[in-house]
Amino acid sequence: MSNDSTFTTTRDTQAPVISNLAITAITANSAQLKWETDEPSDSRVEYGTDSTAFSAAVLDTNLVTVHAMSLVNLKTYTTYYFRITTKDKDGNSRRGAKQNFTTLPAVAGVIALAGNAQSGRANEILPLPLVVRVVNSAGNSVANEKVEFRVTAGGGRVLGEAGCDSAFCVATTNQFGLAMVKWRLGAADSQRIKVTLPEKNDLVLYFTATLEGRITSVEEVVNQLPTALVLRNYPNPFHDFTQFEIALPAAGTITLKIFDLQGREVMTLVEGRRNAGNYSVTWQAHAHVKQALASGIYFAVLKYRHDPKNSSEEAVPAPVQTQRLFYSR
DSSP states (O other), X not given: OOXXXXXXXXXXXXXXXXXXXXXXXXXXXXXXXXXXXXXEXXXXXXXXXXXXXXXXXXXXXXXXXXXXXXXXXXXXXXXEEEEEEEEOTTOOEEEOOOEEEEOOOOEEEEEEEEOTTEEEOTTSBOSSOEEEEEEETTSOBOOSOEEEEEEEESSOEEEOXXXXXXXXXXXXXXXXXXXXXXXXXXXXXXXXXXEEETTEEEEEEEEEEEETTOOOOHHHHHHTSOSSOEEEEESSSBSSEEEEEEEESSOEEEEEEEEETTSOEEEEEEEEEEOSEEEEEEEETTTSSSSOOOSEEEEEEEEEEEOOSSTTSOOOBOOOEEEEEEEOO
């Protein structure tokens, strides 16, 4: 004969202990939060751009000890404040301290650094690789960004990563924001490669090349010249450098100078006579001046005076082109 016995369980009254909080995978529009708890509990994150009040929250009711929550559809280059809360099966809740992170600036430009306007023989690889740099809206290099190189004219081939030998290859930017491929020219007269970023079709540039020994007609050269005076730059705003693109419709004398808000000249980037055509000038703001520049607004001013057609004609200045620059140290 046995004696029956009873016992009573005690209710858990201890809240989960939060540890190893990490903010990972920050992009321009998302971030992931990871943390651990000493007992199974749910996952809740409150967040927003106001440091005094949260405007959104995400909740996962699964009881786990290793937590991961993704925040999506965030604004680019913005500081977000967040706080995690976790609750066990008995309703004991633990709230973490308020913390913050800043999303990355959006990708703003693809800059050609080397390899454009080369010449070579059909079916041979050009001597210089095609090198581009991807930058964000703050002017910083963007690593691990996919860059697409596609032959659009000439029948050539791109030689890229992982043995890619095709009319289309994808390269990934390195820690310095650089991506590069080699170019085997085709046999057609017109040779061109289009460079784009996946899902960012508005960021496009082209590499061109010519076949050695080909005679270009005067008519073709004239048709390739700019038809108007143009000054533009990217990225803008910028942190490290910005690149100016200048289009001259006719030969003449130009000056490109940088001025501060008070109208004081900071430096001269270009001065002298240039033939009609397209030109690129890179300004590394931190390296081109004797005294460090303060963050703020600057102006790039392009002045152009075209050459007279004959000795009796006076040189007439064209309208001045001005570009507002936003520099952040």
